Amino acid sequence: MQTIHHTKKALPLALCALFFSYGTSAQTSDERIAQLEQQVQSLQTQVNKPDDNRLRFNGFLSVGYGMASNDGGYAGYNEEGSFNPESLFGLQGAFTLTDKTEVTMQLVGRGNEDWDPSIEWAYISHRFTPAFKMRAGKMRLPLFMYSDSLEVGYAQPWIRPPEEVYGNVPVTSYTGIDGLYDINFDMSTLTFQAFMGESEEDITNLGQTVRLEVNDLFGGSATWTDFIWTLRGNLATSEITIGGDDLKTDFYGLGASYNNGSLQVISEWTRLEIEGPTADTDSGYITLAYTLGSFAPYATYSMQESTDDDERPYTREFIYTAISTPGSPLYGNVAAVALSDVQNSERTTYSVGVRWDATSNVAVKFDVTRATDFGDTGGDLPGNMGPTIAYDDIDVYSIKIDSAF
Amino acid sequence: MRKLLLALSFLAPFTCADVVVITNPSGPDAMDANQVRDLFIGRSKSLPNGQAADPIDLESGQALREEFHTKVTGRSQAQLNAFWSKQVFTGKGQPPRTLSSTGAVKSAVASTPGAIGYIDSSEVDDSVKVVLTP
Numbered sequence A: 001m002q003t004i005h006h007t008k009k010a011l012p013l014a015l016c017a018l019f020f021s022y023g024t025s026a027q028t029s030d031e032r033i034a035q036l037e038q039q040v041q042s043l044q045t046q047v048n049k050p051d052d053n054r055l056r057f058n059g060f061l062s063v064g065y066g067m068a069s070n071d072g073g074y075a076g077y078n079e080e081g082s083f084n085p086e087s088l089f090g091l092q093g094a095f096t097l098t099d100k101t102e103v104t105m106q107l108v109g110r111g112n113e114d115w116d117p118s119i120e121w122a123y124i125s126h127r128f129t130p131a132f133k134m135r136a137g138k139m140r141l142p143l144f145m146y147s148d149s150l151e152v153g154y155a156q157p158w159i160r161p162p163e164e165v166y167g168n169v170p171v172t173s174y175t176g177i178d179g180l181y182d183i184n185f186d187m188s189t190l191t192f193q194a195f196m197g198e199s200e201e202d203i204t205n206l207g208q209t210v211r212l213e214v215n216d217l218f219g220g221s222a223t224w225t226d227f228i229w230t231l232r233g234n235l236a237t238s239e240i241t242i243g244g245d246d247l248k249t250d251f252y253g254l255g256a257s258y259n260n261g262s263l264q265v266i267s268e269w270t271r272l273e274i275e276g277p278t279a280d281t282d283s284g285y286i287t288l289a290y291t292l293g294s295f296a297p298y299a300t301y302s303m304q305e306s307t308d309d310d311e312r313p314y315t316r317e318f319i320y321t322a323i324s325t326p327g328s329p330l331y332g333n334v335a336a337v338a339l340s341d342v343q344n345s346e347r348t349t350y351s352v353g354v355r356w357d358a359t360s361n362v363a364v365k366f367d368v369t370r371a372t373d374f375g376d377t378g379g380d381l382p383g384n385m386g387p388t389i390a391y392d393d394i395d396v397y398s399i400k401i402d403s404a405f
Numbered sequence B: 001m002r003k004l005l006l007a008l009s010f011l012a013p014f015t016c017a018d019v020v021v022i023t024n025p026s027g028p029d030a031m032d033a034n035q036v037r038d039l040f041i042g043r044s045k046s047l048p049n050g051q052a053a054d055p056i057d058l059e060s061g062q063a064l065r066e067e068f069h070t071k072v073t074g075r076s077q078a079q080l081n082a083f084w085s086k087q088v089f090t091g092k093g094q095p096p097r098t099l100s101s102t103g104a105v106k107s108a109v110a111s112t113p114g115a116i117g118y119i120d121s122s123e124v125d126d127s128v129k130v131v132l133t134p
Helices: A002-048 A316-324 A334-339 B002-015 B033-040 B063-071 B077-089 B102-111
Strands: A055-068 A088-096 A101-110 A117-129 A132-140 A173-184 A189-205 A208-225 A229-242 A246-259 A263-274 A281-290 A295-306 A346-359 A362-372 A394-404 B019-023 B054-058 B097-099 B115-120 B129-132
Touching (some): A055 B077, A088 A117, A088 B077, A316 A334, A394 B077, B019 B063, B019 B102, B033 B054, B033 B129, B054 B102, B063 B115
Parallel strands (some): B054 B097
Antiparallel strands (some): A055 A088, A088 A101, A189 A208, A281 A295, A362 A394, B019 B115
């Protein structure tokens, strides 16, 4: 009884309090509106001056899972499924120093390197004229059409750039300088790029980790595009060192692509020539992709072939026996494997897949790839580098989420 | 008859939803679709009359944005996103700034020399100049 009485009295009191507090908040509301109007105005000024964004961050993330029909190791995949070979993240920062000068840095952490971030780009660029720009620092080695966006899966139609072309050059970046010159025509642009520099990297070669030095690196490219068609030609030359001698190395590439908004055709052809028994390789691919709403199915045919098999006269059986036989002059000399036909390659690969743009800036890709027609070679599979050829072909099933932000 | 006209006038905003490309009143008198496309893909940086260009896109997910890109850049939204991620991560450029509504685009274009954007033809008034009806 007592409590009910109390409540009856309390209700009008509470209403009163509410009214008064409303009154005072109405007063502050006016001030608040004035404040907000000022904020909107200053925001509007900021929006009208977008150049104030001097520091920009962008990132990309890929998570892939794949498994293969055997332990051949195509694109890093074996019979036991794995997330590591194609999962990675990247973070890029670009700092604008002046209207014409910019510093760019990109960190990439890869699943198969324990996600330890390493610097892929670190360069300063300066635009001398509207048509001419120079850059200095660590940059991507521009050997292919997709070199610049090599690890940005979101920017690519496939689950991975065709291995036959992109997998034969273990060096992906260099330290040096480059110059880019644009010639604008009425409806198209022709860009010339020239670069020079050097590189030093640990790579996996014939199952061993070795130090690869690239010195006296020079190269150039010409790219013409009208936004629908792109044509590109490039070449590069260098002296490479894997352990011992300097080997003169030349690279040639041709590329063409067509994209009318729904149909996309991409093709590249490359030739790699290395002095001595290290394999020279010709390779190429053609991709057709078709956009249907948020789905873009694709099919790729690609091939590679070693072109200097006569420089490796010994069979793998002979060399492996010599290496493991005490008393043989090659006993224990693992590097001698390079003299054998282990490095000979012949391979044709068929891929079908689909890119599904699930939401803005997230694409999910599915892919089935079959590598076959190795002839009497091991098809350049990591799993076929031993004394005998273990696999005649390999199928790889993979799924990947690519995002950019 | 009056009822029919009334019904038509309600329909009009939908049936006449045509995208028009606008610039500041100080902008050029006309542009062709390729000139507009080159500005919106970052390939050219100035208007035909020499003004430094400030292209303004609508935020993604708006029907007029899709209509503009279908007609002018010929790319779907997914392809545009992929294109810009390639440009951004190769240091070649940044996408045009975006605003959330055609009203905001119109007032920004009206107040910024060199600005170029697109709105619905029904929203055009003296504050902006129509340079292209793609």
